[in-house]
Amino acid sequence: MVQIVDQYGRPLNREVLKSPQTARVAQFTRQWPSHPSLGLNMRRLPHILQAAERGDLAAQADLFEDMIERDGHIFSEMAKRKNALLTLDWSIEPPENATAEERKLAEMVSEWMKALPEFEDITLNAAAAIGHGFSAQEIERWELEDKVWLPTKIVLRPHRWFSTTPDENDEIRLSDGSMNGAELWPFGWLVHTHNAKSGFIAQSGLYRVLVWPYLFKNFSLRDLAEFLEIYGLPMRLGTYQAGATDNERDALLQALVTMGHDAAGIIPEGTTIDFKDAASGQSDPFVTMIDWAERTQSKVILGGTLTSQADGKTSTNALGNVHNEVRHDILVADARQLEGFYRGFIRMLLGINGYNVSSRRQPRLVFDTRALENLKDFSEGVATLVERAGVETIPVSWVHKKAGIPEPKNGEPVLKRQQALPQVGLSQLSPYRSFAALSTITDEIDDPAQVALDNAQSVPDAINAAMQKLIAPLVTALRDGTSPDDALDIVAASYPTLDDTQLQQLLAQALFVADIWGRLNADS
Structure with a gap:
């Protein structure tokens, strides 16, 4: 029988499927915050921080919560940083060079993750580790549905309930009254440690920097x-x-x-x-x-001030854009660390459902943190590189990635460029087309005027050849002294010999030849 283990190799404790670990420790229901911010001074604060460094996190955790509640500026700025994570799209991706089985497994895990209750809350609660250094969410209930085990209730536990062991691998333990605390049950907790600053867990949260x-x-x-x-x-x-x-x-x-x-x-x-x-x-x-x-x-x-405070003196649009770039870097860093948190969660889901997959080949959750290009500027730049500079080494996959446009899958319909009808007039053509290309176009439509040019005939002769059939009857009638009304009757009588298509073609040919003649002789 295959042993079920979590992301740390610890075997499943089946008690976790019946009731949460904290339900066994009655003292948690009788613990209340101490609010150390009341009467906080220069002497008390170092003692609170030193106790946390030794593993007792209760007073420090209570102080951090007081800071959030009593300082609106800290609350606002931390809310900006954490809520930014909810704006990111995410997907479950298979490993590189995935097999058909690995791709199928990734699709299945994606369905599991989408079925989780309040996925956004899980992300926000995990992001609490940015300030505290860690966050611990307890899985209160697992349920089996359609032969799949999934958590149906996940709750963030107060940070004051935990302690650390800085002298023994710096683990997070449940403060149950024992000397070193109780080890967290496998498959019972989602723990995220966030390195906002380097150091032990008790020192790695941003609130440590903000207390002074x-x-x-x-x-x-x-x-x-x-x-x-x-x-x-x-x-x-x-x-x-x-x-x-x-x-x-x-x-x-x-x-x-x-x-x-x-x-x-x-x-x-x-x-x-x-x-x-x-x-x-x-x-x-x-x-x-x-x-x-x-x-x-x-x-x-x-990472800056101009995205939150504008004094009208030093704040400029350019500096604000720079600071927004800094904020994007921080967002990417937070998202990458959360991907590690979800990697362990996915490992747990695979294990409890009987899938023995290597940690290197398991599906992973990926946040889309790309800074997308402006489509108009980006497309014009790429077109210039290809058409004018002759760059022929731009991969299509790179264009898709920079523009944020996913590549079509499974034969799904795609947008296509509408095919334009060929233009006869030279003025309608792109100025970057060569005359050789122009000749190819006109050859395809069997243009007599272009044939006349290719045979080195003079432009006036070509124009005459194109227009004679149209206006010759009118000119002849007027030379013979026919009145204008009678001349028009003669043209009207001869018109049926020229159908509309021939008439339009003759006019197009004449305009085309005149356009070329003007362009070739503009500087002469």
Whole structure:
């Protein structure tokens, strides 16, 4: 009997098909975030980071979640980066030089992946690893349908539920109360580790870089709020008479506080309140620190600032385009790492369904991260290279790839260029056609005018030969003194000898010969 193993070679624990691993650990239902951002200062923050480096991720994970909830700028920029992944098309591709069986297997895996519930949520939850360094989604339920095992419920678990073993292969473990934590069940978890920065898992998330700008920004926000409260209101001084009782003094103080917020209050008789001018001060230093922190956050998350912050001074369209290119590079990098995550997932699906396929020859999920060319500019450039520069080594497959146009499969219908009728007039032809090619075209339509030119006849003779049959009766009648009306009758009487086709051909030949004569003698 073939043993079923996951992408790490671990055998299937059939308990995972009955219930999730976390259902066995009751303590998770009683854990609540500690919100370490409350009262966070320069002394507490290093201790939180050091604990995570030793494997205890709970406080660091809670701090990261607080950062997302309390700092709208971090939330917005991270949402841009993660949601960009949902704009990418994806496909399941067979390996290089795939056999018919491997292509069929890829099609089957594609059907499996499309049948997954909320594929987009799986991608977004995996992208949470960009900030935390890892994400762990538990497969709560497997179901067998049409002899195929597929997960039907996948849930992202809080990052605080996990720990790491930096001294033992830096594995992600479930914090079940044991010293090193419980090993994650095979076929029970989808774990994605994202190297946003190099280091152990606890250090590899972007939020590790963002904690210091977050801290300094919050210091400045607190100071700015205090500044506005103190310096934005006038100073109020209350005086009371000597011998005032404690109740009278308390009433006066309460009146001072009330008038600061409500602009109304009562005071005992014999006391007075004196309003002073508001103290002078500048809020610019606090705003400058906040602006620095947000710009640093944008650079860390998106690689630049001009795609998120426009100050009207340094922001230009050119610089914005450069920063958008940087964002595309980051998107490609994130997508490539997610492809590795799905490679393990596909390996798991193949294993649980009894397909023993080499990891090197298994189907893979590929995100389409190509930066497509502008079709108009690209097509004109390729046409220029081929027709004018004579480049004959451009593969058709490369054109399809750059333009984002898939190659037809299985005989599916394709668009075709409409065949244009050959033009007789030279002015209707492309200026890049050679006279040899022109001669070929005219030979195909048996043009008498072209034959006349090829036989070195003069252009006037050729024109006369082409037009004589049409206008000769009219000229003869007028020379014989026939009136114009009678001459037209003679032409009308002779017209039946020329059908419409002959008439049109004669006119086309005459115009064609005149066009050539004018072009050949334009400079003479």
